Amino acid sequence: MANIMYWEAIQRAHDEEMARDPLVICMGEDIGVAGGTYKATKGLYEKYGPLRVMDTPISEGGFTGLGIGASFLGVRPIIEIMSVNFAWLAMDQMFNSAAKVRYMSGGQLTAPCVFRSAGGAAHQLGAQHSARMEKVFMGIAGLRVVTPSNPKQAYGLLKSAIRCDDPVFINEHELMYNMKGEVPDGEYFHPLEGSDVARAGTDVTLFGYNISVHWCLKAAEILDKQYGISAEVVDLYSLSPLDREGIKKSVSKTHRAVIAEEDEAPVGVGSEVIAIINEECFFELDAAPVRVHSALVPQPYNHTLEKAAIPDHEDVVKAVLKLFGKA
Amino acid sequence: MKIEDKKRVLREMVLHRRFEERCYQAYIERKIGGFLHLYPGQEACCNGVMEAARPGHDYVITGYRDHVHAIKCGADPKEVMAELYGKETGSSKGRGGSMHIFDADKRFMGGYALVGGPFPLAAGIAKAIQLKGGDEIAICFLGDAANNQGVFHETLNMAALWKLPVLFVCENNLYGIGTSIERSTAVVHQHKRVAAYNIPADECDGQDIEVVYEHARKAVDHVRSGNGPFFLELMTYRYRGHSMSDSRGYRSREEEELWKQRDPIFILRDRLIKEGALTMDEFEALEKETDAYIENEVIKFSEESPEPRVEDLEKYVFADRETQLPWLTGKAA
Known part of the structure; x- marks a missing residue:
């Protein structure tokens, strides 16, 4: 390696x-x-x-x-x-x-x-x-x-x-x-379909892709250490097609879902994942799934405004705590 | 052109004309759906250029007015008509329709329905030829209106920059949908527009096949000899409207009649008669024979062919799954 x-x-x-x-x-x-x-x-x-x-x-x-x-x-x-x-x-x-x-x-x-x-x-x-x-x-x-x-x-x-x-x-x-x-040192072909469990957990699934996987991993760490919540992180490296089976499997285990995306919410990865949850495993849910996403604005130049527009791991933590009635 | 070649091409052009007219009829009868863009009036363009090129060897790409280009490259008229009927036996298995005829075996790389879309695709085909080292050329047939798209200029720039073996044929029929070239384009003569890219260009009458052939021969030779792209403008006219819903209210019947006096088929017919190689009776017999072929074989085949199966709706969206499994699952051997 x-x-x-x-x-x-x-x-x-x-x-x-x-x-x-x-x-x-x-x-x-x-x-x-x-x-x-x-x-x-x-x-x-x-x-x-x-x-x-x-x-x-x-x-x-x-x-x-x-x-x-x-x-x-x-x-x-x-x-x-x-x-x-x-x-x-x-x-x-x-x-x-x-x-x-x-x-x-x-x-x-x-x-x-x-x-x-x-x-x-x-x-x-x-x-x-x-x-x-x-x-x-x-x-x-x-x-x-x-x-x-x-x-x-x-x-x-x-x-x-x-x-x-x-x-x-x-x-x-x-x-x-x-x-x-x-x-890997040797030749390696990553599957173009499917998803990866980046961190195993039992209480809630955090769905991320690309950079938001890292927010989810960081949030999972905080949730575990500070709040005793075991979060599973699923890396949706394939956005088309989305991994219906992988989404169903994890939500059927944790019964709760948060989808973190750097994109704006409308017509996005979060809406699509929630639609799949509805279609595949609605009755497994203990709470309504939540989206963490950026604000629906053209990206501002100003540093403070830009930071406010884009979510991060803290927003993921907040969303999970809300889901558990802890915030 | 040799007499025997002219006689053969006349036969082909009559087929092209009668095929298109039969499409019109089938459309009225609602056998053909969607849009239908017909070629009558422009036959000398495609035929003249392809007589100078090598059909089935050179790669051809065009826009949505594509039936005749496909047939000229060697596509079976039965399969082209079956495609218009939306049948499984159609050249694109009923998935493409009139605007998307393909015959990859005959190197007809398709009809595309975004005006100007084929420009960079043609240059890409030429790039592939350049990489592989073959003696083929890419030929891109499009109308004058396509030259007002940005990709026209982007493509000319790249084709010249990389000396790609691509021949751009502009069939200037004076109208972009229902707007005349004078009302849409600052420069009517399209070959003047490519001078800025250092691409050699030529313009000629697109109604007389022998004129087209002579100009196309020089153009094809230039490209095939490794000199890079060439732009050939052919002045022509489409008799019918842009598509079927077009009643041609934007131009006069007098203008149309004027062009019909320079009909590409009649020009060739009359010349052959004058040269003693054809009689009017023979020509009329040829028309009848062609109609009989279209009715008894082309239409019959299309009528009798099966519809695609609904179970196959999603077939051809992606490559056959079985062949792609190593990359889809990551389990490469």
């Missing part, structure tokens, strides 16, 4: 897959000569050259569509969209071309491409550089959506996404690229 950073894990997955298959390429803004805004493609340009490590113009719709078109002929492009906010410009191609081509061609064409993008709010980047958009991607038929919460997942999910014949959107996080964690 190597203890490496999230960006290093992503870089390693690129490197291994590009060394194995000459049709694996990567493309995006500043990913080549500059080495990538988050270093996720560092050193690849020198190793694989400009034909396979493509510095693109700032044309998200254009280069995303170009990658998708190449994938129709068996090329496996890893398309980096520097910030998820810019993905709005690429969504026509992602949704109308990549996600639908297999269906509307009756299975003749497929778009085996990977879209990677930094989602999440960082520090005072303002309304147009701080969006969380996973909710938009997870509602699209034909598109898989995964979101790694640690370096092992970042490595293994990318490896699997490259090999998978379906288009996969990988939602990363600006604040997590320097996070360290253990990654």
